[in-house]
Amino acid sequence: MPETIPHTDEAVSASPAVEQSSGTTDPQQTFADFDVRADIVEALAAKGITTPFPIQALTLPVALRGRDIIGQAKTGTGKTLGFGIPLLQSSVAPGEPNPDDRPIGKPQALVVLPTRELAVQVAHDLETASAKRPIRILTVYGGRAYEPQIEALEKGVEVVVGTPGRLIDLMRQKHLDLSQVRTAVLDEADEMLDLGFLEDIEKLLQAVPSNRQTMLFSATMPGPIMALARRFMKQPTHIRAHDPGDESRTKADIKQVVYRAHQLDKIEVMARVLQARRRGLSIIFMRTKRQADRVAGDLADRGFAAAPLHGDLGQGAREQALRAFRNGKIDVLVATDVAARGIDVTDVTHVVNWNCPDDDKTYLHRTGRTGRAGKKGTAITFVDWEDLARWALIARQLGLESTEAVETYSTSDHLFTDLDIPTDAKGTLPKDRRTRQGLDAEEIEDLGGPDSSGRAPREGGRGGRDSDRGGRGGRDGGRGGRDGGRGEGRGRGEGRSRGERRGRDEESREQTADTESGGRTRGEQDGEKPRRTRSRSRTRRVNGEVVAEQSTGAESSSTGPEDKGGSSESAGGSSNRRRRSRGGRGRSRGGSSNGGSES
Structure with missing residues (x-):
């Protein structure tokens, strides 16, 4: 009233x-x-x-x-x-x-x-x-x-x-x-x-x-x-x-069913729900963006005209999906809550909660997408085992007649009778019923904004697909797209492409192979002189007296230093290894630098 x-x-x-x-x-x-x-x-x-x-x-x-x-x-x-x-x-x-x-x-x-x-x-x-x-x-x-x-x-x-x-x-x-x-x-x-x-x-x-x-x-x-x-x-x-005789917070024009479905069987149940008689446009509400992408892809593989709608899509892609939905080119929209807020399409006959809603208000806004303008609608809610207590609370807050979630599988008889599904419906849509044009039949509009098409770039962390910036940078950084790759340094936006990295890696491997096989790099084979390695001298003191002078350069690396007990071949090799790790290069471009080896 x-x-x-x-x-x-x-x-x-x-x-x-x-x-x-x-x-x-x-x-x-x-x-x-x-x-x-x-x-x-x-x-x-x-x-x-x-x-x-x-x-x-x-x-x-x-x-x-x-x-x-x-x-x-x-x-x-x-x-x-x-x-x-x-x-x-x-x-x-x-x-x-x-x-x-x-x-x-x-x-x-x-x-x-x-x-x-x-x-x-x-x-x-x-x-x-x-x-x-x-x-x-x-x-x-x-x-x-x-x-x-x-x-x-x-x-x-x-x-x-x-x-x-x-x-x-x-x-x-x-x-x-x-x-x-x-x-x-x-x-x-x-x-x-x-x-x-x-x-x-x-x-x-x-x-x-x-x-x-x-x-x-x-x-x-x-x-x-x-x-x-x-x-x-x-x-x-x-x-x-409010309408006379309708004291609940939900609309009387909406038929509400609640099923306790197994996680691995949900897609099979959903495939049969979408084959219900007199089903029009349908919206499936998901908890996460990743879920929306996955379920939309699974349904498309089964022959249904489905498309995702969530915040990671660019505005152009979101409007493309909504236009295709309103125009009937697709009849299944797999959406997250925020993205689907405000969808006002009078021909939506079925709304599905893939997971138990977080609260009663979320349930009201989701189910309100159907039964609009005086028309009839159906709201289906899947409740997982761990969400039974939450659903019971939501049902009491909404004043629903029944709070029970019926255990349901894709072969359950009550599923077919509750929703008027043909008994011969299987997990895929028959080819003779695939009459929708699909999402690709709707052109995507270039809106001129930074996220007008494709996926919207994320602010910080990993970048979107359309970003050509690499590195683990700040707001405009993140991992780049196909042309991005990992950037030079964690805070820089410009990154090397995969092709450049692959080319550098191949060149490095070729240089290593040439050095190991012939003892000289490609530059030396072409007559170029090897670049001199920086040489430094160190003075070792014990109690203020000079014990030994060490040269860390490539030219003086052929002689091993003396240790406390005298000179030995093994001690020289060990000191050389320590010297290489501390300062200059311990290996010359022309050959081995081991203290006891022949030149």
Whole structure:
């Protein structure tokens, strides 16, 4: 049941709401019933969007009056248009009436999000809603070159959508002017908190005029987010939306199954899950980047159109995978949590947790990728033996009916019946069902940034594949790529290529072979004189008296020194070896230097 709780600034923290009202959303309502601009209504209708979702129906009447809002709803319930429509309606595009004499070209609205993928998706939704107006929307995030973003800001934009890091950079460089912003939106605020962006968010809000409208949306409301709202919002209206009869924190449209699968049998189970009837796009969440690469490769070898998505990929490669996923060229995305945050694709039917999630919030965000926009979805969680206690705790926190993880193998009958899998499904996809074009069918875009394609270079330690710097250097060092090799010294970036090292090694071996076989190096055979070895003399003293003078050079190495007991052949050889290790070379280029040997 949708619920709206308007309350004062003090009520945001934890105190009871001043006033509470509730009601259900009328399924016959349209966006036009909320006094939304006709051009926005037409643009949404052209995409088949006519009826608002509960969070939208509750948000629009308040937001269109310019009030501050704290929106709390489950992931995938349509928050974007809840703040996007008021944001667009209050903005003035070039050529439109401007009663407030706003400087056209300066950003009038700012939307801050935690990830690049979410920024791209939100900007796309805003462009869809403003298709009938000349509103200019700019998306800024890391991984792309600065120049196109700076050029767009210089030409003028009305709405800026971006991630905190790049927004701060552009603001410090004096390219992003937030002095004319009338609406500021913080989406997925709890995720920005988890990613450590709280300080950046505060800097951005401090740069925006105080008479702005602020809208904050979050699936959960941890303490720091409440403190942020108290500091930067003015008597916000707290809006929560949930469906009648659905008191759990997960969505009722998602079927949830939990299996206790053997580590070595997971890929076999997964191959059968991906052959379920009526399966659409699917996302498999992994704990590590290496796992994502390995599982995506295994599934591709079995005939599935799968691709990895994680932070080690360059931005161009990440966007290539997302475009291929949205366009249906691949239907399986193997992703880590951060990389997949903000994926808003309505056709995702299955979400799989390859490992037990770390906590209940991670589970909510993962499973929220399916069952979006009122559609049905399936969430499958694999729980290892050592994670049974953790899963039981998560299930209790989420209010799930069952906390048991059923022991499951790739041949278990309940696996096929639970997920509607054909009984003849095996570990590979039949060739007649391999109809997807694959990742390579989607072109990779050159974004002009330092990590636009391939794997992103790591900061410090070992370098990425695209780095041509060698050595165990600092931030720009690391082990180089194919042309890098180990550098000269641990802190230097320039490294020798493998070809150069191989050539030097071969030349060294040839010189050694020539010396051992003929007693002379190649230079001496060509008539060149050998380079003189540095000669040094040492004076040995005992109780202040000179005992012996030793010459460590190559010319005087033919005679062994005397020891305390006199001269002997063995003693001379031993001293020569000590002398060679301390100072000059004990072997001349022409022959042996052993003290007792013949010249």
